[in-house]
Amino acid sequence: MKKTSPPPSSxxxxxxxVQSLVSLLTSGRxxxxxxxxxxxxxxxxxxxxxxxxxxxxxxxxxxxxEALVPMQEAVRLMPAxxxxxxxxxxxxxxxxxxAEAEACYRKAVEMAPAHVQAHIxxxxxxxxxxxxxxxxxxxVRAIEIAPGQxxxxxxxxxxxxxxxxxxxxxxxxxxxxxxxPRHVDALHNLAVTLQAQGRLxxxxxxxxxxxxxxxxxxxxxxxxxxxxxxxxxxxxxLELARRASRLAATEESKRAFAACLKRFPVTCxxxxxxxxxxxxxxxxxxxxxxxxxxxxxxxxxxxxxxAVMDAxxxxxxxALPGDxxxxxxxxxxxxxxxxMERFLTRARRTLLHAAMAAAAQPVDLRFSSALAxxxxxxxxxxxxxxxxxxxxxxxxxxxIAALENGATVATPLLLATACYxxxxxxxxxSKLLAQEWSLPVQELLIVQxxxxxxxxxxxxSIPQLTPIDDGVSRQxxxxxxxxxxxxxxxxxxxxxxRSIMEYLRQRFPAAPLRPYKATSPLEVLVAxxxxxxxxxxxxxxxQGSHLLAIDLSLKSLCYAKRxxxxxxxxxxxxxxxxxxxxxxxxxxxxxxxxxGVLHHLADPWQxxxxxxxxxxxxxxxxxxxxxxxxxxxxxxxREFIADKGYSVSAQDIRRCRQELLASGEREGYxxxxxxxxxxxxxxxxDLLFHVQEHRMSWLQIDAYIKDKGLQLxxxxxxLDVLAAYRxxxxxxxxxxxxxxxxxxxxxxxxxxxxxxxxxxxxxERSI
Numbered sequence: 001m002k003k004t005s006p007p008p009s010s011x012x013x014x015x016x017x018v019q020s021l022v023s024l025l026t027s028g029r030x031x032x033x034x035x036x037x038x039x040x041x042x043x044x045x046x047x048x049x050x051x052x053x054x055x056x057x058x059x060x061x062x063x064x065x066e067a068l069v070p071m072q073e074a075v076r077l078m079p080a081x082x083x084x085x086x087x088x089x090x091x092x093x094x095x096x097x098x099a100e101a102e103a104c105y106r107k108a109v110e111m112a113p114a115h116v117q118a119h120i121x122x123x124x125x126x127x128x129x130x131x132x133x134x135x136x137x138x139x140v141r142a143i144e145i146a147p148g149q150x151x152x153x154x155x156x157x158x159x160x161x162x163x164x165x166x167x168x169x170x171x172x173x174x175x176x177x178x179x180x181p182r183h184v185d186a187l188h189n190l191a192v193t194l195q196a197q198g199r200l201x202x203x204x205x206x207x208x209x210x211x212x213x214x215x216x217x218x219x220x221x222x223x224x225x226x227x228x229x230x231x232x233x234x235x236x237x238l239e240l241a242r243r244a245s246r247l248a249a250t251e252e253s254k255r256a257f258a259a260c261l262k263r264f265p266v267t268c269x270x271x272x273x274x275x276x277x278x279x280x281x282x283x284x285x286x287x288x289x290x291x292x293x294x295x296x297x298x299x300x301x302x303x304x305x306x307a308v309m310d311a312x313x314x315x316x317x318x319a320l321p322g323d324x325x326x327x328x329x330x331x332x333x334x335x336x337x338x339x340m341e342r343f344l345t346r347a348r349r350t351l352l353h354a355a356m357a358a359a360a361q362p363v364d365l366r367f368s369s370a371l372a373x374x375x376x377x378x379x380x381x382x383x384x385x386x387x388x389x390x391x392x393x394x395x396x397x398x399x400i401a402a403l404e405n406g407a408t409v410a411t412p413l414l415l416a417t418a419c420y421x422x423x424x425x426x427x428x429x430s431k432l433l434a435q436e437w438s439l440p441v442q443e444l445l446i447v448q449x450x451x452x453x454x455x456x457x458x459x460x461s462i463p464q465l466t467p468i469d470d471g472v473s474r475q476x477x478x479x480x481x482x483x484x485x486x487x488x489x490x491x492x493x494x495x496x497x498r499s500i501m502e503y504l505r506q507r508f509p510a511a512p513l514r515p516y517k518a519t520s521p522l523e524v525l526v527a528x529x530x531x532x533x534x535x536x537x538x539x540x541x542x543q544g545s546h547l548l549a550i551d552l553s554l555k556s557l558c559y560a561k562r563x564x565x566x567x568x569x570x571x572x573x574x575x576x577x578x579x580x581x582x583x584x585x586x587x588x589x590x591x592x593x594x595x596g597v598l599h600h601l602a603d604p605w606q607x608x609x610x611x612x613x614x615x616x617x618x619x620x621x622x623x624x625x626x627x628x629x630x631x632x633x634x635x636x637x638r639e640f641i642a643d644k645g646y647s648v649s650a651q652d653i654r655r656c657r658q659e660l661l662a663s664g665e666r667e668g669y670x671x672x673x674x675x676x677x678x679x680x681x682x683x684x685x686d687l688l689f690h691v692q693e694h695r696m697s698w699l700q701i702d703a704y705i706k707d708k709g710l711q712l713x714x715x716x717x718x719l720d721v722l723a724a725y726r727x728x729x730x731x732x733x734x735x736x737x738x739x740x741x742x743x744x745x746x747x748x749x750x751x752x753x754x755x756x757x758x759x760x761x762x763x764e765r766s767i
Contacts, residue, residue, distance in 0.1 A: 013044050025053050033057040041070070048077035052084050055091060064094035082112035089121055098129040116146045123155045130499045132162035133515065150180035157186070161193060162502075164510050166733075169193050182213050188220050195227055196509035197733055198726040203227060218248045222256035229260045230719035238264050242276065251495055258286035258492075263720070266297035273298060274325050281328040284490045287533075288333035289676050295329045296337045302326075309343045317354040320347055322364035330370035331443075332490050334378055334679040338661050341679070345382045347371060348419045352391055355416035356398075363412060369440035372418035373447050377487055379650070379681035380420065383658050392420035403428040411441060423448040454565075455558040462557050462574050465550060466581035472602040473552055473578045475691045479648070480530070480553035483682035487559075488533050491567070496543040500591055500620055503541055504759065508714030510734035514761060516618045518590045521546045525589040527579040527611060528552075528597030532560025538593050539564075539572050548587070550577040579607060582614045590616055595624030596755055599694040605704060612708060615762050620713070622759050627752040628695040629745050633672055635695075637688050648689045650681050657684060671753055698745065698756065702738035705760060712736050713759035721751060 021040065024033035037054035044050060055071030058064070071088045078084055089104030105122035108115055119142030126135035136159040143152050157172030170193050176186040191206035207224040210217050221244035228237035241257040258280050266273070277295050281288050299305050304321045311319070335341060348371060354363055375382065384392070395417045402409045409432065414423075423429050423445065432445060468477055497503035500518055504511060522545040529535040529549035539547045549572055551557050557574050564572045577585070579594070580601070592611050598604040604625070615621060637660065644659075646652045657678070664673045672678055677687040705712055715735060717725070722735060728747075729740045745751050 011044050012047060013040060013050075018049065021050065021053055025057060028060075030057045030060045034061070037070075046077060048074045048081070048084070051077065052087060056087060059087075059091055059094065064091050067091045068095065080111065082108040082115050082118060085111070086115065086118045086121060089118075089125070093121065093125050093128070098125050101125045102129065114145055116142065116149055116152070119145065120149070120151055120155060123152075123159065127155070127159055127162060128498065130501050132159050135159040136163070148179060150176040150183050150186065153179065154183065154186045154189070157189060157193075161189070161509065162505055164505065164513060164734075166193050166197050166510055170197075184210055184214055184217065187213070188217070188223075191220070192223065193509070195223070198723070198730065200227060200231060200723070216247050218244045218250065218253050221247070222253050225260050226256055226719060229263045230723050232720075234260070234264050238273075251493070254280070254283070254285040255492070255494070258284075258291060261294050262286075262290045264294055266294060266301065269298065269301040269303065274302070278324050278328045281325075281332045281490075284332065284492050286492050287488075288329075288490050289336075289488075292329065292333050292336055292676070295325060296335070296340055299323070299326055299329070300339070308347075309339070315346055315350040317350055317363045320350065320364050320367050322366045327366050327370040330367075330374040333488075334676055334683070335374060336674070336676045336679045338664075338673055341382065341661075344371060344374065348375065348382060349388055351412070351419060352388065352395060352416045355410070355412035356391060356395060363415075365411065365415075365438055365440045368412075368415040368419075369444045372415055372444050375419045376422055376448050377489060378679055379483070379487065380422075381654060381657065381679065381681050381684065383654060384420070389420075392417070396421050396426065400427055403431045406431075409435060411438070414441065415444070418444060418448055422452070424452040451562060454562050455555075458558045458561045459554060462554060462561065462576060465575040465577035466584055468552055468576075468578045468581075470578060470580055470602065472600075472692050473580060476600050477552035479685065479691050480551070481555050483685050484531050484553060484556040484559055485682040485686045486531060486533065486677075487680055487682060488531060488563075491533060491536060493567070494537075494540050496540050496545075498543055500542055504620065504713060507716075508734065508759070511713045511759075512711060512734065512736075513713065514618060514711065514764075516590075516620070516761070519616075520544075522591065523587070523589045523616075524548070524591045524593070525587075525611075525614065526550070527582070527592060527594040529557070529560055529574070531556050532563050532574075534593065534595060535560060535572060535574075536564060536567060536569055538591075539569055542591070545591075546571070546573070548573045548575065548589075550575050550579065552576070552578060580610055582610055585614070587614070588616045589614055590619045591621070592619070593622040595622060595757060596626075598623065599626045599696070600690065600692050601694075602692070604694050604696070608704065609708075612710075612762060617764050618762060620759060620761050621710075622757070624755040624757045625701065626693065626695040627745065627756055628697050629749045630752040630754070631695050632749070633669055634688060637669065637672060638693075641688060646689075648685055648691075653681055653684050653689065656688070671750055675753070696756070698738040698742040701756065701758075702742075705738075709763040710760040711763075712738070713761055715741060716757040716759075717751070724748070 021033065021036050024036060033053055034057040037050050037057060040047060040050035041054060051070045052074035055067040055074060058067035068091050071091050074084050075088050085104050085108040089101040092101035092104060102125050105118050105125060108118035109122060119138060123135045123139040126138060136156060139152055139156040139159060143156065146152060153172050153176035157169040160172060161169035170190060173186045173190040173193065176183050187206055187210045191203045194206060195203035204224065204227055207220050210220040221240050225237045225241035225244065237260045241260040244253040245257045261277065261280060277291060277298065280291055302323060305323050305326055308315060308319050308321055335344060351363060351368055395413060399409060399413055399417045429449060468474060497506060500522060501513060501516060504513060522542050524538055524545045524547040526535040526538050526547065526549040529551045535547065535549035539545060549560065554576050557576060561574045564570065592615050594611055598607040601607040611621065641656060646656045660669060664670060675687060677683040725735055725744050728744055732740055
C-alpha cells in the first residue's frame with residue numbers, strides 16, 4: 001500500500017528547529033524570531049508555538065496590532081495553555097481592549113491558579129480600567145500564592161495608592177523593595193507616596209536612591225526637581241529639570257521644567273536660561289503666562305534689551321532689539337510688568353515716528369511685528385497722548401489711502417499702524433493679503449486679519465441652547481460681547497488621563513474619592529467657557545471625553561471655537577446659553593467645570609445649585625470663586641474708580657490704569673500691578689470694572705458643601721503653598737479642612753488673590 005503524507009495542519013517541526021526558534025526569542029533577537037516564526041507558520045500551520053512566538057516577537061517590537069491575529073491563532077490551536085492565554089491578554093491590554101484582556105487573564109488564572117504572571121497582569125489591567133478595588137483583591141490572592149514576588153507587592157501598592165490609601169501603599173512598596181532592593185519602580189513610587197504625605201525629606205532620599213541606580217531616570221529627575229522647587233532650592237531644581245528634558249523631552253519633563261522656570265529667581269543674565277525660556281514659550285511647554293515673570297526678569301538683565309530700556313525717551317529705531325526671548329514673549333502672552341510696559345510704549349512711539357519720517361529709518365522687522373502682535377493681544381492698552389494719537393491716525397489714513405489707490409504699502413507704515421489699530425478694522429484691508437511680505441509680517445497678518453475673519457464666519461455655526469433673559473446675565477453678556485475675555489494665544493498640549501478617577505487621583509493622591517462609573521464617552525460640561533482656554537484644557541484633561549462648552553457671549557464662543565480648530569479639537573461642542581437655564585436642557589454630565597463664573601451671577605449659590613442639578617449622582621465638579629480676603633485691594637480700587645467716575649470705555653480704562661501705575665506701589669496696590677489681568681483692556685475690565693461681582697470665604701463654601709451633601713476632593717494650589725499649609729496643619733494630610741484653609745488664608749491673605757479653585761464630588765443621589 002502506498003504511504004500517504006500527513007496533512008499540513010498536523011505536521012510538526014523537528015525539535016532542533018523549535019529550539020532555534022525559542023532561542024531567538026529568549027535572547028531578544030525579535031526580528032529574527034519573527035522571520036523564522038513566519039516561515040514555520042507556513043510550513044507547519046498547525047504548530048501553535050510558532051504562532052505564539054510570532055505574536056510575542058511582534059509585540060516586543062511595539063507592533064501589537066499585528067501581534068493580535070497570530071496570538072489568537074495560538075490560543076485557538078492550544079486552548080488549554082494558560083501561558084498563551086496570558087500572552088493574548090497582554091496584547092489586548094496593549095491595544096486598550098481592557099475588558100477582553102481581563103477575560104483572558106481570568107481564564108488563565110482559572111486554568112492555572114499558580115500562574116503568577118497571569119495574576120500580575122490581571123491586577124494591572126484592572127488598575128488600568130479604573131477597578132482599583134478589584135485589582136487589589138486579585139493581587140492579594142496572588143500574593144497568597146507567591147508572597148516572594150516583588151512585582152505583586154509593587155502592583156498592590158499601585159492599587160492601594162489609586163484608592164487614596166497612601167500608608168498602605170507605602171507598606172507595599174517597602175515590601176517590594178525588601179524583596180528586590182534595586183526595584184526602581186517601587187523606589188520611585190515610594191518617593192511619590194512619601195511626597196504626597198508631606199514627608200519631603202524621605203521622598204527626596206528615595207528619589208536619590210532611584211537616581212543612584214538609574215542616573216537618567218527622567219521621571220525621578222523631574223519629580224525631584226519639583227520637590228526641590230517647592231522647598232526653595234531653585235538652582236538645584238532647575239538643573240535637574242533641565243537634565244530631565246535634555247534626556248527625554250516628554251510632556252511630563254517639559255511641564256516639570258516649566259514649573260521650575262516659573263519659580264526660578266533670576267539674579268543675572270544667563271544665555272542658557274534664555275534659550276530654555278525661548279523654547280518653552282515657542283512650543284509652548286505650559287501656559288506662556290506662567291513664564292512671563294521669569295522671562296521679564298531675565299530680559300531686564302539682557303545687555304541688548306537693558307541698554308535700550310535704560311536709554312532716554314528718544315530711542316534710536318535701529319537700536320530696538322530683535323532679542324529672541326523678547327519677541328517670543330511679545331508673541332505669546334501679555335507683558336505684565338510696569339517697567340516693560342513703559343519701555344514698549346516708548347518703543348511703539350519710536351516705530352511710529354520712524355514710519356512717518358520723510359526718509360525711512362531701519363527697524364528690526366521681527367521686533368516690530370512682535371510688538372504689533374502684543375498690542376493686538378492686549379487690545380491696545382498702552383498709554384497714548386493726543387499728539388501721538390494724531391500721528392497714529394495719520395498713519396492709518398495713509399495706509400488706507402495706499403490700499404484704495406492700489407499702491408504698495410510700505411512695511412514700516414503697516415507695522416506702525418498695526419501697533420495702534422487692529423488691521424482687520426480697516427477698509428479694503430484684504431488687499432494686504434495680495435502683497436508679498438516677509439515672514440514676520442505674514443505672521444502679523446494671520447494674527448490681526450485671518451483669525452478675526454475666521455471668528456466672524458464661525459459665528460454662524462454656533463447654536464443658542466437656551467434663552468438669556470435674566471437681567472444680570474444680560475449685563476454680563478453685554479460686557480463680554482464688547483470685551484471677550486481672556487485674550488490668549490498659546491497653550492501646551494497635554495496627554496490626558498484615561499478616566500476622571502485617574503486624573504483626580506493623580507491631582508489629589510490622598511483624596512476621599514468614591515468609586516464612580518462614568519458614561520462612555522465621559523460627558524463634560526464647561527459652564528462659562530469664555531474664550532475657550534478652560535474648555536480646551538478640560539477636553540484634553542480626560543481622554544475620549546465629549547465636552548459641551550457654553551457661554552453667554554457669542555463673540556467669546558467664536559474665539560473659543562477658532563482656537564479649538566487651531567489645536568485640532570474640532571469635537572468640542574460650543575453653544576450659547578445661560579447656565580441658569582440648564583434645567584431646560586435634558587442632559588446630564590459626569591463632570592462639570594465652572595471656574596470664575598458663578599460669582600458674576602445675581603445669586604452665585606443659586607447658580608451652583610443649578611449646576612448640581614445637571615450633574616449625575618456621584619459626578620465631579622470643579623469650581624472657582626473670588627475670595628473676600630484675596631480681593632480686598634480690588635474692592636478698594638473699585639471704590640476709587642466709582643469716586644473718580646471712570647466709565648468702562650477703553651479710553652477710561654487706559655486713563656485709570658495710568659493713574660494706578662503712577663500711584664499703585666505708594667497706595668499699596670502692588671499686588672494688582674503684578675496681576676496679569678491688569679495688562680489688557682478686557683482683562684482689566686474683568687478685574688476692576690466688572691458689572692457684577694461677589695466674593696466668598698472658605699467658611700461660606702464649607703457650609704454650602706455640607707448642606708448639599710457634597711464631598712470636597714481637593715483644593716488646587718501650587719506645591720509650595722501646599723507645603724506651607726501642611727507645615728501649619730500637619731494632621732490634615734489631604735488638605736481638605738476648609739476651616740484650616742480659612743485660618744491659613746487669614747495669615748497669608750494673598751494666597752487666593754486669583755481665586756479659590758477646588759473639586760467636589762456629589763452624593764449618590766441627585767440633588
